[in-house]
Amino acid sequence: YNDEQKKVTKYAKDSEPLHIKKADLIEIPTVFNLSMYTHRVELFVILLDSRLEFFERNIRFYHTDLxxxxxLFWYFFTEMFEHFRTLFLYTFQMNATVLYLFPLTIKLHKKPLLLATILTALITIFRSYPCIGDVALYMALFPLWKSSAKFMANNFIVFCFLLITSALGPMVWYLWIYCNSANANFYFGTTLAFASAQIFLVTDLLFASNKREFCLREGLSVITKIALE
Structure with a gap:
């Protein structure tokens, strides 16, 4: 027995010690840690689903409600063939957002408030689901440009268009939906005229701002400018 013990002791002294690096160790998570990670993932998925549902209900990039x-969206997509739907969907959305963004930003980069007013108006006109509150939002910003009002040339025409279409819209809606004595073309004609009046208003404001800037830069008075026209 003593001889065997001496051999084991000698072998232990002669052999090299085993070095184990910390990186080689694999930490095995406990059941508590796994459950905690699982709850975090479930919470993240719930928040993501709710966020996507919020965007789907409010932004509505895909025009599903006709x-x-x-x-202007509802009439075009009602009359459109299904295989053209995706093409015109992206075209309409680009027209409402990206198409006017870059050129107007380059032109009005020194007038951020005017740029914000015009972009808000254009997005309101060409968005999928506009309402009267959206129109009132950007029109509330127009008094900021009172100094450019004297350079606007279509005030009376735009006012008449907005007044007539605002009164005619509910009447045509009632005749179409409740009395069945009109059709969608009558109501769409009214909304098209209403949108055209807003476009005239926005472009008139933009040109009026440019005319005022030109007169201030060249030193021309308003009376001289009107006489030249």
Whole structure:
């Protein structure tokens, strides 16, 4: 027995010690840690689903509701063939957002408030589901440009268009939906005229701002400018 013990002791002294690096160790998570990670993942998925549902209900990039409104989308997508739907969907959305963004930003980079007013108006006109509150939002910003009002040339025409279409819209809606004595073309014609009046208003404001800037830069008075026209 003593001989065997001496051999084991000698072998232990002669052999090299085993070095184990910390990186080689694999930490095995406990059941508590696994459950905690699982709850975090579930919470993240729930928040993501709710966020996507919020965007789907409010932004509505995909035009699914064809209920008539004061916009222009509903009529086009009602009359459109299904295989052209995606093409015109992206075209309309680009027209409402990206198409005017870059050129107007380059032109009005020194006038951020005017740029914000015009972009808000254009997005309201060409968005999928506009309402009267959206129109009132950007029109509330127009008094900021009172100094450019004297350079606007279509005030009377735009005012008449907005007044007539605002009164005619509810009447045509009532005749179409409740009395069945009109059709969608009458109501769409009214909304198209309403949108055209807003476009005239926005472009008139933009040109009026440019005319005022030109007169201030060249030193021309308003009376001289009107006489030249």
């Amino acid at each position: 209920q008539p409104n004061i916009g």
